[in-house]
Amino acid sequence: MSLRPVPVPCIPEATVRVARAAFRKGCLAMRIRDELGSLCEDELFASAFPRRGGPAWSPGQLAMVSVLQFAEGLTDRQAADAVRGRIDVKYALGLELEDPGFDFSVLSEFRDRLIAHGLEELVLNRLLERVGELGLLRAGGRQRTDSTHVLAVVRTLNRMEFVGETLRAALEALAVAAPAWLRQVAVPEWFERYGKRIDSFRFPKGADARQRWALAVGRDGFTLLQAVYAQDALVWLREIEAVQVLRTAWVQQYHRDEEGVRWREGKDLPPGRLPAMQNLLMEMQAAKEPLPAICAQKMVAVAGQTDPSPFAHLAANRLGRRIGVMELSRSWAFRHVKADPVLRELAQDVGFVGAWARHAAVIPRADTGKPVPWTEPLADEDVEVMAGYVLTACLVLTCALSGMRTSELAEIEVGCRSRARTTPGGGAQFRLPSRVIKWKPFGGVPDEWVVIEEVDRAVGLAERLVDRAAARRCSAAS
Template identity: 65%
Template sequence: MRIRDELGELFSDAEFAQAFGVRGRRGWSPGLLALVTVLQFAENLTDRAAAHRVRFGMDVKYALGMELDDPGFDASVLSEFRARLVEHGLEERALDLLLTTLKDKGLVKAGGQQRTDSTRVLAAVRDLNRLELAGETLRAALESLACAAPDWLAEAVPIRQWTERYGPRIDSWQLPSSQAQRTELALAYGRDGFALLEAAHAADALVWLRELPAVQVLRAVWLQNYTRTVSETGREVKRREREDLPPSRLRLTSPYDLDARYGLKQGSWWTGYKVHISETCDPEEEKENIPADGGTAPGSGSDAAGPLRIITNIATTDATVTDAEMTEPVHHMLAARDLLPAEHYLDSGYPSAELIVGMKQSFGVTLVTPVLLDSSPQARSGAGFSRTAFTIDWDNRQATCPRGHTSTWWSPAVQRGTKAIVVKFDKETCHPCPVRDKCTRARSGGRTLSLRSRDQQQVLDEARTQQTSQEWRAKYATRAGVEGTIHQAVAVTGMRRARYRGLQKTHLEHAYSAVALNLIRLDAWWNGHPLDRTRSSHLARLDLSLSA
């Protein structure tokens, strides 16, 4: 109710017009459905529960501008609305509209400070191992064919025999315990799957059978997990060894969600996606100049509730995409909304020397982030001459060692896919050097240095020097607050587990979750409610009360 009083109508029907036709039966207002979807995520409701709240909740009716006797709508309308948004690429429209309104009121702007972090998202499907994936994929294809072409399927496969094996879902019975039995079952799945694919692709089979999504998924899974060879005794089916499997980015993990992938982070595996959340994190004193039309009354708002944190961007990827791969795309998204920060706080998974330089040159954004330290043996031991002990003359393409000797080799190279410069010192110079043991471990050659380009190396050296100071560490502590935002997203909207299947629908869920969190924060800020703090024990609270 406070949001409606302060911001008025957030989502007009015209903003969603392209997803709806002008002919046909009369439908519900897409602007109202967008707001209902936001309120649904704010309370973590199912479609049925959200429709019930619209029908009987007076506060929701007020927020939607509905009459008290309005009967609402059926829960299926929300599913149809989301499908239309995804079909027309409007997943982020609600977030864009809210941020535009907040920019007009001076509550969020470009420049300042922002922070970004990612977290895992579990797909709305069951985790399957390779054996379960094969069995369930074949079962799903048979179910689809039994519905679409029952007569053809009855002639193509032995129905009675296959019903015993593929009738129940794969998670409704226990798999064999011995490895030999599991291997035999996997090969049986493989032979049956190839037999079904051969029948669907036969010359006399209906063409549209092979175009069914479930049959195409079956073909993809079999190509990824099985091979078939021709021997003297006939065709022989084999399972691919683990080293022969395609990379996780390409490998299907479920027949029901083709975008979900296996992810690995900090030694933990999951099936699904990753979401990257960006929010403002300006110091509290910089919020004092917010204009009066920003919606705060004198004596309330930020003074009581602390600084306002607004989520400015949501990016959803499959689980295999690394944080570093999203550093540049996130800045492109922020630039499209005219919300690029001056300083962007990130953890060590996002940056590289190339990205630090590139984001500064392309977007004018300074990345405040720890970089990997020098990994040379001398730097790790702290007892020898690390790279910083050498003077680099970039103009003359030469390096000078602590003893005053100059390098004899300067050559561009590619190391682990990254452009580098290899600098070498002559072995005749290094061998008789009295401090050789502190400089190199090479038995025959001289000292070798690996450098980045001039701009990148200078930025890298400066960042490594700065991040060891207490001042930089105190400044970087600002980034830690984004962990609280992730916790709020998980606890309030249930972002840890995807509600829907597919990358686009999962991203729509995340975008509307971001809108819901922003409205919750605005409401708390306008009403002077302080941000939640880390929970404290009963004993700690007793100690505080006694101290007071």
């Protein structure tokens, strides 16, 4: 995502009119906007965004959302819903009434980006400066300026929502799969605590109250898991996906010993919080399998950087797809994955190599005859580029050896090749259906070309390279 700074938006007239009518005496979000204005301009966050890429949501507005989120004790999902549906929040951000807002994952990505670029104190410092200018802080007074406190509170709220929703999902799955069994196991408090979505109510205020809530959820989860894994329980209950997710999440978020259930904090949290990724990295380390590398073009860009990251050559998304994570590089867990010591050891000992053609067939060089692999290892993007070159070569060969015009070549469809016919002399005849375009009515008329075997093989290879789900014509991908 790239930053395209925009001026601080004025509050639209319709938003002002509706907000003033709904909150005649004002409210917290409206007073923040009226008294403090916009806390941060987009330009202050320029160092945290690349120059290229799709436009990012305004970081200045995300900073305002983060302040309101902390002030009201909202999770990311609740904060995103507030931006989408609350008049006072739209007033504070200067949004139109019909503005759809953003996905809740944008907030966690924004916080990760601030931390990665050392900007986590920017929002709080600007807030303190603005409050000081208004005379709301006493000179020489003690004020908390540690922004990690703000981030920690928001992170705790998100973790509470995560464990609550995970347990609720497991209970709903068991209620469908084994309702009679669940009625025997469940306690009355569960129906009240997990009957509605966790983000439909506010979490208790105060660290102690939130700690008690999290521990209560942890004890409920362990009670349910103990019942599922009991010797007399139905064995197939353990195979329900929501139950397996619950078991993994409770290992990550809770610790249980003789003293009872404990909520994991700080360094007690498992690194990466992706057990599947840890298992994959250990398997790769045991097999001495190199990490997947980015494509050659990106390699050139990384080589021009003055201080590249030790994982700049890592094709993170390809590594993530091996455990079912489609966009690992954008995931909140990627910074934890990069801290895994196994990943660092792999990068140092084995390095980064393209995933495709790692064990390419050996052929003699055309100039010296020395046996060499036919290609260097290729990344996903390299394979796509090479496939495009080969497809273009197939079409050029077909056009040159068959006498087809380019318009007729464009009408060749996937699956059009017919089986070779045997000629009276014992040879083979190949036919290639297409459409004659020149001097014909609009759309052309069907026709067949008698071609040699090389053309038939070239069209067959082009068919294998074309994405059949995206196009029917062999030339569409070129």
